[in-house]
Amino acid sequence: MSLSTLFNRRINRLGSRDFLKAIRPFVGLFVVLLLFAMDAELRSLFFKGSNFKMILTQTVIVAIGAMGMTLVIVSGGIDLSAGSVVALCSVVTAKLIEQGHGFAVVLLLTVLAGGLVGLANGGIITAFRMMPFIVTLGMMGIARGISKWLANNQTVNPEQPLESVNSLMDNSQSPLTFSPLPDGVWLALGLAVLMAVVLRSTVFGRYVFAIGSNEDTARLCGIRVNFNKVVIYALAGAFFGLAGVMQFSRLTQGDPSVAIGLELQIIAAVVIGGASLSGGAGSIPGSVIGAFMMACLANGSGIKDWPNYMQEIIIGVVIILAVGMDKVEPFIQRLFKRQSSSN
């Protein structure tokens, strides 16, 4: 056996494993949909265009948050402040609308506000070499507190609603048909494509993977690790800011107590999507599918009228299964290999 064939085989194996990993969330989603299709009641009620529009709209906030979180988790970090930043930014949106700004200004400044929180996260983490878990845990409280302070401990209801922001997540005019999809869904889909390309095919995207795989090696290779980490957290914050605009649009009000625990849903979506909390693995399409799958499960449980606790248990099981597949897959592969070698 020549060295080149050995090398080729190695590449193939790596490739097939990566491929398996990449399609896993899609397979998971397919299994869920298949299970739903086997149930007569769900078949008629779940698989309707209008219902899918509803699920897609419900997915938008978690999906946009998951795009930012994917960057952070792939780089080996974590951001627990996501939910609080979403709440803070929903209040910021409301305040900006109250001051009479237009659509573009509201969107830009809110995203910027989220980005600033992320910048603070990244700055503290790199400057003082602190654990991301601790820093963002602290920021979770700080951002929540600031949002309550800004909002004076109540919801903020702009007297002159800005229709363009409100309509981002509005389905109320056509609840019985699939189209038109609300703008927020298109925006999320477009961003998902953009971010998938950024993470896979740009220098910055590869740096994110390199830092998450092995930070020291990345540093030795000449990657400006600290700078890139700050950019990653700031970018993630910007995504949470955008999710905050969507949250405002959904409630049509700024609510400082909204999105409590949302960060855990976002992290769950990213993990179901194939990311590893130890860094170096994960993908944008996977995370978005993860978010969509969780919304499907919640919607299906609702239609089946399962009690709330069942829904919580099911999603918990799915998270563990998704991560557990990491351990099961090599086992299955070995099994296949033994069979093929005995032939």
Place this chain on the structure above:
Amino acid sequence: MKSWLLGAACAALVFVSGCGSQSGDSSGNGLTIVVIPKGTTHEFWKSIHAGALKARQELKAAGQSVDIIWKGPLKEDDRDEQIKVVENFIARGVDGMVLAPLDDKALVRPVETSGNADIPVVIIDSGLQTDKYTSFVATDNHLGGRMGGAHLGKLLGGKGNVLLLRYAVGSASTTKREQGFLDEMKENFPGIEVLSSDQYAGATRDLAYTASQNLLSRYGNEVNGIFCPNESVTVSMTKAVRDIGKAGGMVKIIGFDTSVQSLRDLKSGDVAGLVVQNPLKMGCLGVMTLVEHLGGKAVAKRIDTGVALITSENMSEPDMQELLNPPLEKYLGTGN
């Protein structure tokens, strides 16, 4: 002046049992109705649930079979979660909804969506800033506030100093109670001075306790009567009054809603009276109104479910007992 109040109270009592609406025509096939509360654990919502099941029983007896689905938000007091529950039932395509909105603005769009999907919605308990609903079935909170004010004025003999500790900024139902109390004082008891009416307690008992202490340290020596617009303020204010040694009737406290502690205080005489709502009737009338609407009848846009004043003298009367301890087991035990 008090005759209309009394009349209202009596009307409320008459309808305590049997939620006051008679069965109409029955349209044969069964209806699926979802009842969405703000939360599921509080005693108040259990009474609403019992009321909804009571309506089902009465409708069944009248030949109309109704399926009641009881579904609260996954996380209590989370507006986004309640919106999801409403949306998922629109997707499921129920015949109608009875909804207690967590927020008078955030739930507007889901209710409008529901209307566009031809699913009528009856709002219970708290108002909504739209008119795209079928009917609003709730306590007349303004009347409740007036009732409490009238009783307090009577106890004080039309003179003295009173305090109002408000509940929380932006809470619609308690704001109406507070306004009702102030209106009653202004119109019918000119001899009574309201020392303070601009302080807010905040959402929790702990915050309310601090606010009560602060208020009493300022006005504790001059105050004769206090009105508390909800359960947490009532309990906390009573505790603070006990702390300064003015409990047991030296300062007359009128509260709103009931809890184990406030009933204990009422019995011991620390609280002079409690204005109570009728959640059982609210749940029952909510479903009844929706079914009438679905049967093609015209229903009133606003339906009052009544309030009653409970004092230590009348609290053992059977009517009051039914309000204080609604027969939940009777309905929830046998229900779904």
